[in-house]
Amino acid sequence: MRIRVTVPITAAALALFATSVPAKAPDHPLIKRYPSATVRLYEKLEYERFRLPIGIPEKAGEEPPTLTVTGDRTRHFYEIRGVSTLKLYENYRKALEQAGMDVLFECAHEACGEARQGNQLGDWIAINGKVFNWHGKPYYLAAKRDVEGKSTYVAVYMGGYKDTAAIQQVVIQEVPLVNDLLDINPDVLGPAAAAADSPAITEEQRAKDHPLLSRYPGASLRSSEKLDYETISLPMGPITGKRNAYEYDKLEVTGDLMRHTYQLPQVSTLKAYENYKAALDKAGFELVVDCQLKQCGNADQAETLGGLLAISGDVYNYYRKPYYLVGKRDAQSGPTYAAVFIGGYNDETMIQQNIVQTVAAQTDLIGVNADELHKELEEAGKALIYGIYFDTDKSEVKAESAPALEAIAELLGKHPGLKLYVVGHTDDTGSVTHNQSLSSARAKAVVQQLTQQYGIAPARLSPAGVGPHAPQASNHNDAGRTLNRRVELVKRVN
Template sequence: MFRSAVLTLLLVTAPMCAVAKSPDHPLLSRFPEARATNYQQVSFERFSLPTGLPPEEASMAFPELNLIGDMTRHTYRIRNTSTLKVYQNYKAAIERAGMNVLFECSLDECGNQRQIQDLGAKLAISNSVFTFWQKPYYLLAEADEGKAHVAVFIGGDDGETAVQQVIIEESQVRDDLIDIDMSYLERPRELNTEIAEVTPAQRARDHALLSRYPGARIRQRTHSEYEHFIIPVSVVSATRNVDEFEKIELTGELTRHFYELSKVSTLKVYRNYTSALAEAGFEVLYECSRDACGSSTEIRALGALIANTGNVYNYYRDPHYLVARRDTVKGHAYIALFIGEYRGDTAVQQAILEAGPTETGLVNVDSDLLHTELEESGKASIEGILFDTGKSTIKVESKAALESIAELLNDYPQLQLYVVGHTDDVGSPELNLRLSAARAESVVQTLVKDHGIAAARLHSAGMGPYAPLASNTTEEGRSMNRRVELVSRLP
C-alpha cells in the first residue's frame, strides 16, 4: 500500500538549487543539491515506459508499459555525487513508500552502450542523455495499484550525475472544453473578396510572360541573357547529382524570381499558376505535389535547382512543382515553378528560360592582353570557354577563346602555363574538384591535339569551389566562379 504522499530521498534536508519555473513534483522531491536543467508538464498525455531490456542484444525495441495520464518530467544535474548514491536514495524512498518495483537494472545489466543511451533517451525531455550514460541505473515503480508510475534513469559523466525522471498520474480527461455553435452553419458565409493588385511598378520587375501572384514580394531576381540551365523532371537526390535524375538541359535567356507571400496556401498559389498556364496554351511536361516530390531532403534539393539563391531555405513544406513549355516566335519557352510553405508563408521559386540561338562574336580574347595580365598579376581568366553543366566536354562555342590561348603560346614560345579549372559551390566539394580538374585537362588536351602546342608547356589542375571570385548565393556569382584561368609557370 502507498504509505506516503511524498517520497523524500534523504532524511536530512539540504539546500537545493531550485529553478523558479521548474518546481519539483509534489510526489517526489529532488536529491539535495540537485539543480533542474529541464522541466515539462503535460496534462493527459500518452507515454511509454520501458519495462525490460530488448529480447536481442542488437535490438533497440524495449518492452514498454503504455500509459495515459498527467505527465511530469524533470532532468536534474548533481555535482560530485556518484550515480550509485543517487540510485540508492531513490530506491530507498520508493521502498519506504511501499511502491511496487516493476523493473530495474544496474550498470551492465542495462545493456550495451547503445541500449543504455536509448533507455535513458526514452525518459529524457531532450530525447537524449548526451554523455550522461556511464554507470547507469534504471528504476520503474508503481503506486496505489497503478494510479501513479515513477521512472528514473541515472547516468554519470566526469564526476557529475544526471537524473531523467518521469511521473505519470492516472487522470480523467474533461471532454466538455470545446463548444460547437450550430447557428454558425445557418449564417451566410462572408467571403474575403479583397485581392491585392499588382502595381505597374511591380509588374515591371516580373517577367513579361508571367506576372506574380497578387501580394507577392520579390526576395531575389536574377537575369542572364544566355545561360545553360537544367530543369529537373523527376525526384532529385539529396546530392543533386545530374546523373541521378531525369532532366531537360536547355540554353537560352534565363530569368529567375524568388517570391514570398503571406496568408495564402501553396495549393491556392499552385492552382492559380496552373490555370494561367493552361489558359495560355502551355503543355505540362512534369508535375508533382507533396510526397510525390520525394522525401523532405529530396524536395529541398529539387527546389534548390530552380531557386536563384541555390536554396529554398525553410520553404519546402506542402510543396508543388511544375514544368511547362510553349512555342513562341523566338523558340520554346520553359517555365519551372517550385512552391513551398513555412509557418504560414509561401515562397515561389520561378525560372523562365527562353531557348533560342546564341548570339556569338561578342567576346574577343586578345593574346597581347592575356600576356600583359600574366606579366602583371601572374594569372589571367579566360572568357568564353564553355562546358555543359556537370561535364568536362568543351562546347563548340569555345573555339575563339581556345584559338586566342594558342596564339598567345605561339607568340611567346618560352611561356609555360598552369591551366586551372574552377567551379561554383553547387554539389559536393569532391565532385567539384574532380570536375574542375577534368575541365582543365580538356583544355590542355585540346590545345595539344588541335592547336599543336607542346604538352610539356602546359600543366592542368583543378581548384573546385575553393577560390571563388564572387558569392555563390546568386547566379551571377556562380557564373563568375565557373571559369578557366591561365597561371604563369616557371620554366
C-alpha cells in the first residue's frame, strides 16, 4: 500500500490525502499518515524559525548543513508496526513527487553517514530531539514547493527498530507575520497611535489583563497579582556568570505593579515576541532591553532571567527559545516600565509580564497643566496635585500655589460638565485625629480658593479629607512622606 496524493486544481490548496485513521492528534492537512500508523508525539507552532537539515554532518557531533525557514511548523512522531523503512520511503517520495515538490536533499542507509551522523538528521527534526532506538536502516527526505510566492517545506526521517518503524516528520509553511494581535490601550499613558482591536479577547478576559496591555489571543491566565506602590528590580539585560554567582544589571523601580503569567498553546516564542514588540512600539514605548535567543544567555541563565519576572519565582521548563523585552514610556507622574519574558517548552509558550507605573521621585517639581490633569482623570479617575503648598500644620493655601490652582480652574473651564472631589491627604506623623482634621481643612481651603478667586461654581467641587489613611508611598522615609502630603482630584459621577 502507498500514500495516495491528490493534486487539486488550484495550486494554493496543495494537499496530500491517504486512508483516514482515527487519532488522538490530527495529521497535517498536507500529509495524511501512513495507514496503521499511530501518533506518538504531536506539536504545532505558529510562526517559528527552524533550521531544516539539507545534508549530513561532516563529522559525528557537528551540525548538519541547514536551511533556515520561518513559518507555521507542525511536527509528528509516527510509529508503524510490520512495515519496512524502505516501503515508507518509497511511498513518501512518490507522494511528494506527485505533489510537485522538489527534493532538496535525500539519503538512504550508509549515504546518511555513520550511525551517529544519520541519527543526527532524525534528532534534528524530532519533537523531543531524539530518535532513540528508531535509527536502523534510515532514510531522510527534505523537499520544497513554491506556491504563489510562498514556500512549503517537508522533511521526513524514517528509521527502524526490530519490527517497528518510526517517522519523524516536519512541515513548515511560510506565512506572513501577523504582529497586531495584542490589544494595546495607549490612552492609559497618553496620546499615541491606537492599536488594532482583537475580537478574540473577551471582555471578561480583558478585565483581568492590565488596562494598558491585553493578553495574546488564545492565551490563558495562569496567575496574576496587583500591588500598589511596590518596589521591584527589573533585569536590564541578560544574566552572566555561573549558577549561585549570577551577575546582571538591574533597575529598582517603585510604583503600582501588575504581574501576569500567561500560557499560550501552539504559538512560537518568536511570534509572541514580535506581537509584544509591535504593541509596545504602538504605545510609544522606548525599547531599553531587547535580548533574543542566545543573547539571553545559556539555558541556566535564561531560566534565571525568566524567574526574576515570574510571580512564582520560577519558569520551570518554560525558558527555551527565550526573548526578553523592557520598554519605557515617560508620563507626568513618572515613567512606566513594561518587562516581558517569553519562553517555550514543546509546543507551548509562557509569558511573564510585569508592568510598573511609577511616580516621580520629586513630584513637586512637575508642572501641572489642564490637559495632563484631564488625561489622568480619564485614565485613572483621579489626578495627584503636588503644587499646592501649606505651611507646616496650617491650612491656609500659600501664594506659590497659584500655578496649580490656575491649571485646575482651566481644567474646569475646558470641561464644564466635570465635577470633582477635592481630597486632602497627610503623612502619618502626628495623631490620626489631628491629621484627619488638617486634611479636611486643607481640602476646604482649596475649594474656597477655586470658588472665590477663580469663579468656579461651588456645586462642582466637594471637599473631603482622609488624613493618613490612603498613602501614596511609605511613611518610613522623607521621600515617601513627601508623596503622601498631597491634594487629589477625584472625578465625581454625580
